[in-house]
Amino acid sequence: xxxxxxxxxxxxxxxxxxxxxxxxxxxxxxxxxxxxxxxxxxxxxxxxxxxxxxxxxxxxxxxxxxxxxxxxxxxxxxxxxxxxxxxxxxxxxxxxxxxxxxxxxxxxxxxxxxxxxxxxxxxxxxxxxxxxxxxxxxxxxxx
Numbered sequence: 001x002x003x004x005x006x007x008x009x010x011x012x013x014x015x016x017x018x019x020x021x022x023x024x025x026x027x028x029x030x031x032x033x034x035x036x037x038x039x040x041x042x043x044x045x046x047x048x049x050x051x052x053x054x055x056x057x058x059x060x061x062x063x064x065x066x067x068x069x070x071x072x073x074x075x076x077x078x079x080x081x082x083x084x085x086x087x088x089x090x091x092x093x094x095x096x097x098x099x100x101x102x103x104x105x106x107x108x109x110x111x112x113x114x115x116x117x118x119x120x121x122x123x124x125x126x127x128x129x130x131x132x133x134x135x136x137x138x139x140x141x142x143x
Contacts, residue, residue: 028105036097037131048125058126073110
């Protein structure tokens with residue numbers, strides 16, 4: 001199969017409903033970590049309360065809104081940093097974040113929260129592309 005050209009590349013901002021449904025069917029009590037890979041727009045989309053901001057600034061505003069409206073649902077960022085180079089593949093990312101949730105249900109409850117759904121529009125306005133990958137731990141946690 002030939003590689004996808006730059007003009008055919010698909011960008012992802014919205015959730016995959018099939019993946020969300022599979023997540024809802026999995027053990028709700030299992031702790032998870034969500035891997036966020038983010039690429040920001042040069043200018044955030046207008047009409048979402050972040051007019052005139054860069055994508056990065058709008059994403060920072062999204063984080064502030066999560067804090068202010070208390071829709072974190074136990075989430076804890078455990079690692080955040082710039083993404084420098086993709087060694088395997090050709091995708092480009094600006095930022096990578098690992099966010100731990102006490103349980104899968106905490107994450108699901110956050111997605112179902114009407115306040116968070118409104119705030120998530122700011123996230124979408126900030127990003128040109130993203131990946132959000134659910135992770136679980138295989139190795140015992142280090143003490």
